[in-house]
Amino acid sequence: MNKPRLNAKFSCCLALLCLSLAAGMAIPDRLTITKTDSVKYHLFWEIDRKRLQRGDYVRLPLFDPGVGCKPCSIVKRIGCLPGDRLVSEDMNYYCNGKYLGQCMTGKNIAPFRFTGKVPPGMVFLVGDRDNSYDSRYFGFKSISDIETVLSPLF
Numbered sequence: 710m711n712k713p714r715l716n717a718k719f720s721c722c723l724a725l726l727c728l729s730l731a732a733g734m735a736i737p738d739r740l741t742i743t744k745t746d747s748v749k750y751h752l753f754w755e756i757d758r759k760r761l762q763r764g765d766y767v768r769l770p771l772f773d774p775g776v777g778c779k780p781c782s783i784v785k786r787i788g789c790l791p792g793d794r795l796v797s798e799d800m801n802y803y804c805n806g807k808y809l810g811q812c813m814t815g816k817n818i819a820p821f822r823f824t825g826k827v828p829p830g831m832v833f834l835v836g837d838r839d840n841s842y843d844s845r846y847f848g849f850k851s852i853s854d855i856e857t858v859l860s861p862l863f
Contacts, residue, residue, distance in 0.1 A: 741768055741859055743784050747836035747843070750861035753784065758858045761832070763787055763804070766859040769850060784859060785834035785843050789827045791852075796824045802835075802845055809835050812845045821848040 741753040753766060761767070764786060771783045789795045789804035796802070800820065802809040812820040821844060827833055831849035835841065844850065 741782075741784060741857075746838055747841040748784055748786065749837040750863060752862040753859035754862055755857045756860045761787060761790060761852065761855070761858065763790055763793070766861060767832075767834070767855045768857050768859055769854045770856065771847070782856065783842075785836055785841075787832050788835035788844065789833035791827050791829045791831060793827050793833075794825070795827050795833055797822050797845075798824075802833075804833065809833075810839060810841075810845065813840055818846045821845055823848070 739755040741755065743751050743753070748766065750766070753768075755768075758765070766784055766786050768782050768784050771781055788802070788809045793804050794806075795804055797812075797820070800812040800814065802812070828849065830852050832852055832855075833844045834850055835845070836843045
């Protein structure tokens with residue numbers, strides 16, 4: 710008489726186990742952990758947003774010996790979108806008149822200089838820290854290089 714009840718419990722436990730395994734396999738693919746202090750958050754969740762917005766955090770590959778990895782993924786914030794007005798004045802950077810940050814003088818890399826509209830298909834990326842290696846040094850990045858848009862968790 711207890712057999713049908715046991716089978717129902719077993720089936721329920723098996724279903725929960727399968728769901729847990731499926732969720733456990735999917736979650737790591739959507740998480741991004743930063744290894745540097747370039748941005749103020751260290752754990753991000755991948756979101757499905759097709760239209761980029763100023764202030765979005767994005768992950769993209771960077772093939773640059775200045776970072777010390779070949780290749781590696783970086784997380785930066787979109788400071789300027791295509792058509793925005795970017796101004797590099799002295800060592801300071803502005804997007805549509807809003808201050809983005811200052812270029813550090815101690816770097817062994819020449820700062821990126823540009824005044825004008827951000828070209829179509831390109832973005833200007835910034836970190837949240839003054840010493841971030843970002844577009845102030847490596848210039849514009851192509852929107853097509855962006856792997857994903859990220860939502861900060863903490």
